[in-house]
Amino acid sequence: MSTSNGNSQPSDSPKPNGPFWSGGAAERNALAELLYLMGSDARGADALPAVPILMRIVREGNTLFAEGAQAEAIYFIRAGTFKTFRTAEDGYEQVLGFAGRTELVGFESLSTGHYASAAVALEDSSVYALLLRDLLSVGQRNAGLDRTVLQAVSRAMVRRGELAGVMSAVAAEVKLARFFVHLSDFMRVAGQSALTFHLRMSRRDIASYLGVAHETISRAIAALVNLQLVSVHARDVQIRDMRGLQALCGGTRQPVHDSNARHA
Amino acid sequence: MSTSNGNSQPSDSPKPNGPFWSGGAAERNALAELLYLMGSDARGADALPAVPILMRIVREGNTLFAEGAQAEAIYFIRAGTFKTFRTAEDGYEQVLGFAGRTELVGFESLSTGHYASAAVALEDSSVYALLLRDLLSVGQRNAGLDRTVLQAVSRAMVRRGELAGVMSAVAAEVKLARFFVHLSDFMRVAGQSALTFHLRMSRRDIASYLGVAHETISRAIAALVNLQLVSVHARDVQIRDMRGLQALCGGTRQPVHDSNARHA
DNA sequence: CGCGCGATTGAAGCGACTCAACGGCAGTGG
């Protein structure tokens, strides 16, 4: 979703044909790769209708799509990390989420034809693009792809729900603890170390995502470090007490400032 | 989404055949009705494969599905209002959203097989159920239904993003103002009065949805009334100054300096 | 009628926001 252990191997031949898009003869392979990436069994992947899948490389800091732009495609992330956010009239950036390998971005555009949020790469990344006109075409559907899309969207919905979960916590340390636990879970299912990972986003982005001021993130990190729950150096995070961290996540309302002394 | 003007006519013959499900000969009609309800053009609705659509009545206060339960179906709301929420270990209810006519609930279950949140009817309601096994079946797909599902899910994603939008506001009055504006928008697109509507949810539910204490909701309502922006009696809301209300929505947080997005 | 629940209002404390300053780091251009 948001981190990587310095692995993100650019090994598997991204090399695009054009400035933006690759395609042509490679499309058939791209579709099979996409289904494999997203965890679908590739049964019948050879007997597929001609659903073109394009690949696109996005360098760190570049935008995959802009908020409000005419929607052309939805994107499956092949490698790298993105943040999605909306920009208010006053310029405030509300981060809606971080998306990594195997995740889907840009899907909200399907109902309106315009992207409801922007997506920017937090590191050099690559995505598979599925054009909307192919997704909505009546004929020549690919059942495997359809199922893959539905499942990916379902997961995206779950992650949006988690956003509400982290923002609902009152105390900033609790929000941050939940954020770290979610990150750890993501690393684990990605087959990487669940206790050591690298933040790909700035403190500001985290703050926006959690709904607090960015200074509060600094202080919350310091608090978790003081509690011996984690070690943080720059953007490298090491979880030292997962149990304690999860215990901290429990509190929703009511401050966690434990206070053994109830008022007498 | 969440309100109705006391119209919700139970006229169009809900009458279920069994205790829970209706079906049988009416299924063919139900599919056509569903497509019409969701705004799809019903072209070729007669030449549909046999996709069974079941209808279900849910009385006020009853649960459509429970959090964590094995998922059987996703639901298109035909009439009424639901709230979706997750319950923390300490019993705190985090409201994830309110869903009304033409909206979709339960979709998150698709990726895990279990419902990630619970759905409870806030008034007597009826839904169309689309069984997961039909949704995921490889053969005999209905292109119109597929497209309808995708669009409904897209809209649900947009609404989840709006949740982040309301929770990101700092001041409680701003959150509430945004909530009212969203409600008004929903009423308008539903073809009802955009300035007068009835809240179907409790103050507590609103508070949970907006991420504040329920007492704060009372005070925020009083503040908006004092500002002559709205009138509120019990759960009946009348918007008196839509411009002022929208102006209040503007405030988010201090603007974040441009930063990212180097060259598009 | 009494009980419970929803809603409102008051009082007090504290936690997060805001403003501000500082150090470190990377990119840039003289």
Add this chain to the structure above:
DNA sequence: CCACTGCCGTTGAGTCGCTTCAATCGCGCG
């Protein structure tokens, strides 16, 4: 090569607003 300039991250101090605890009122319901 090194100042210069942003940006990121941290830390401090003060104010404000929300949370929490508490009491009260109205209403529906058994």
